[in-house]
Amino acid sequence: MIKKTIACLTLVSTAFWASTVVSGTLDNVKSKGELTLGVSEGVPGFSAPDDKGVWTGFDVDMGRAVAAAVLGDGDKIKYVPLASKQKIVAVSSGQVDITSRTTTWTMKRDAKQGVDFTVPVFYDGQGFLTTKASGVTSAKQLDGASVCVTSGTTSELNVADFARANGISLETVVFEGKKEAFHAYTSNRCDAFTTDMSQIASLRTTVANPDDHLILPEIFSKEPLSPLVKHGDNQWKDLVTWVINGLIEAEEKGITQANVLEMKASSQDPTVQRMLGVSGDVGSFINLDNDWLVRAIQTVGNYGEIYNRHFGPDTKLKIPRGLNNIWTNGGLLYAMPIR
Amino acid sequence: MQRKFLNLFIQAGVAGAVAFVSWTLFQNTQANLEARNIASGFDFMSVESGLPINDSLLPYEPSDTYGYAFFIGVLNTLYVSLLGIFAATAIGVLIGCARVSSNWLVSRLAAVYVEILRNVPLLLTLFFTYVVVLASLPHPRASLNPFTGIFINNRGFYLPAPVPYAGFWCVTAAVLLSFLMIFIISRVSKRKRDETGKGLPTLMIGASLLVAVPSLTWILSAPVVDFEFAVLKGFNFRGGLVLRPEFSALMIGLVLYTAAFIAENVRSGIQSVNKGQVEAAKALGVKSSLTMRRIILPQALRVSIPATTNDYTSLVKNSSLAVAIGYPDMVSVGGTIIGQNDQAIEIIGLWMAVYLAINLVVSAIMNWLNAKVQVVER
Numbered sequence: 207m208i209k210k211t212i213a214c215l216t217l218v219s220t221a222f223w224a225s226t227v228v229s230g231t232l233d234n235v236k237s238k239g240e241l242t243l244g245v246s247e248g249v250p251g252f253s254a255p256d257d258k259g260v261w262t263g264f265d266v267d268m269g270r271a272v273a274a275a276v277l278g279d280g281d282k283i284k285y286v287p288l289a290s291k292q293k294i295v296a297v298s299s300g301q302v303d304i305t306s307r308t309t310t311w312t313m314k315r316d317a318k319q320g321v322d323f324t325v326p327v328f329y330d331g332q333g334f335l336t337t338k339a340s341g342v343t344s345a346k347q348l349d350g351a352s353v354c355v356t357s358g359t360t361s362e363l364n365v366a367d368f369a370r371a372n373g374i375s376l377e378t379v380v381f382e383g384k385k386e387a388f389h390a391y392t393s394n395r396c397d398a399f400t401t402d403m404s405q406i407a408s409l410r411t412t413v414a415n416p417d418d419h420l421i422l423p424e425i426f427s428k429e430p431l432s433p434l435v436k437h438g439d440n441q442w443k444d445l446v447t448w449v450i451n452g453l454i455e456a457e458e459k460g461i462t463q464a465n466v467l468e469m470k471a472s473s474q475d476p477t478v479q480r481m482l483g484v485s486g487d488v489g490s491f492i493n494l495d496n497d498w499l500v501r502a503i504q505t506v507g508n509y510g511e512i513y514n515r516h517f518g519p520d521t522k523l524k525i526p527r528g529l530n531n532i533w534t535n536g537g538l539l540y541a542m543p544i545r
Numbered sequence: 546m547q548r549k550f551l552n553l554f555i556q557a558g559v560a561g562a563v564a565f566v567s568w569t570l571f572q573n574t575q576a577n578l579e580a581r582n583i584a585s586g587f588d589f590m591s592v593e594s595g596l597p598i599n600d601s602l603l604p605y606e607p608s609d610t611y612g613y614a615f616f617i618g619v620l621n622t623l624y625v626s627l628l629g630i631f632a633a634t635a636i637g638v639l640i641g642c643a644r645v646s647s648n649w650l651v652s653r654l655a656a657v658y659v660e661i662l663r664n665v666p667l668l669l670t671l672f673f674t675y676v677v678v679l680a681s682l683p684h685p686r687a688s689l690n691p692f693t694g695i696f697i698n699n700r701g702f703y704l705p706a707p708v709p710y711a712g713f714w715c716v717t718a719a720v721l722l723s724f725l726m727i728f729i730i731s732r733v734s735k736r737k738r739d740e741t742g743k744g745l746p747t748l749m750i751g752a753s754l755l756v757a758v759p760s761l762t763w764i765l766s767a768p769v770v771d772f773e774f775a776v777l778k779g780f781n782f783r784g785g786l787v788l789r790p791e792f793s794a795l796m797i798g799l800v801l802y803t804a805a806f807i808a809e810n811v812r813s814g815i816q817s818v819n820k821g822q823v824e825a826a827k828a829l830g831v832k833s834s835l836t837m838r839r840i841i842l843p844q845a846l847r848v849s850i851p852a853t854t855n856d857y858t859s860l861v862k863n864s865s866l867a868v869a870i871g872y873p874d875m876v877s878v879g880g881t882i883i884g885q886n887d888q889a890i891e892i893i894g895l896w897m898a899v900y901l902a903i904n905l906v907v908s909a910i911m912n913w914l915n916a917k918v919q920v921v922e923r
Contacts, residue, residue, distance in 0.1 A: 290884060291880060291883050291884060291889065294887045295887070295889055298581055298583060314584075314886060314887070315887060317582070318582065318583065318584040318887075319583055319584070319887045320578075320581035320582055320583040340780075348780075349779060349780075350778060350779040350780045350781050350783065351779070351780040351781070352599075352700060352780065352781060354871075357868065357877060357880045357881045357884060360884065360885060362596050362597060362881055362884075362885075363595045363596055363885055365597065366595050366596060366597040366607040367595060369597075370607060370608075376597070377599045377700075377781065378597040378599055379599055379791065379871045380597075380599075380871055380873060380877055380881065381868075381869070381870070381871045382868040382869050382877070382880065383869070386672075386869060386870065386871070387871070389676075390679065390871060393676070393679040393680060393699070394679070394684055394699055395679050395699055395700070395790065397780050436581075437581055437582055438580075438581065438582075
């Protein structure tokens, strides 16, 4: 009896010690044969299952590009829906390989939460949605208003900071879920609703009369959204960073899903030749073969194609590109040179 | 002797193993957090929170610390739990008595109430009450105004806030004093009844004392209290006392749900008392109110109290669902803190500690009550 107990205890304690051994994420993904991708619980446009249950969206495509570059197949992904509170811990603990889920790059998260950010893929900012009937045209006129907001994000802090900075008082009503918060707004519990602009645009499409609602002009926070990986695994962080850089650079160079093979065969531009692996060996810099970017673009297209597919004029969301344009077109997207 | 020694040895071994495993887990977590450069510890509690809380019992500003913000959340949880326990008990006892009523309609209605509330998940009940509360109330600009100074709209119930003068504290003291006098009189009456078999008319004396002493003080020390009314300014009413729809919906949902369980405890308690005892009391000519007070209730409580303890602790834990309908309880505020600084382990630890503490106190009080009503073997 005692012998059995001791044997049992030894086994349990060795299991504890064994679990602390860590291996590289890249090797791990290759040996699993699939990428574990942390996504949202359903934010239309960014990551949400479509009517057939297939995950689609802007954030999903970033993950598909990485899966295509590493594994040669953008479909080899295991999706893990994460609540807002889990998105950091899931990646720092190794539960997911990448979190691609509308996450703001902040100093504390980067430095003190065991994660590393890769590339800002979407420059967002917090704003207000209000009813046309309220007659408000600027957020500074909201003194005394009730505002519905979602918990577990930086939105609450931003809205309180905005009120203090402008000397107005706001009654914030905090909800766990976005749907409940938005429902409270549409049932007139609140005079305004606040979250990031992209999501306001996405939620406004769901009301009966979108034209009765007005997005106020003030954008009162910087929300650079970026995929994130575990802190300390530099090999994996470099890989994810450069795949996304490649997608942005591809748009600048005019490489599309349709013409990528043609460009590879015939382009005389030395930059394009290096990117697509015709010359040089940039693939080996991130421990991949030379066709890494070709596969990624074949799977999801360049950055602009991904954006238009989920937010463009033909979609429900219709988010103008604004800051999220290539630098040569007046936006902030500036890919580091691939060489 | 040897057997005893061996037993002791095994027990020490198991205790040591548990301690070792917990220590290993703790050390391992610490080492891993450090290795990944993840902040830990409670230093952040003294940092300015910046987070807004719309419903707090004490004055609160976003410039206060995380620690104070969390404390406000804990107060809200305590407030909801305490009010909830009293209200659920009152309604539960009523429904429970109705359930065993000899009136067919009353007992059927009570049964329908119990079955519906008990068998629907609380979260759905809360969503339902919240949606109903919001949908049935008008916009602030079209507020209902049933009495002067009372406004009802979908931002809350606005009542005049009492502003106490010095006289208010005299009246409070008078109320306390009359309670003290009632207590003394009832002791005297009990002794008299034990000696002579006939007590004093305590109910009459007590009631008249409770009315006479405070009202006399009120007249003498006027003005006692003034009222501040809520006024519509811009988007919302300001001033006055406000019961927000989130709080009201949470209270309604929690109380109705828990009352269904308490009603069943009351019913089982009453039905556990042997029918023969009631019949015997009748045969001896004991008044029915006295039968209830002296024969049924003391025995029914023995059965009801342990089960009700469980329901009270469940109510405390269920109050965490407040976060779903926007009431800033401890879980809601803590969730925001996690969202802002991502130190989940510390906050979750605090949640567990606070719920544990509240429920241990609830259990201790209920166990004391239970011990009081148990049969004293002579």
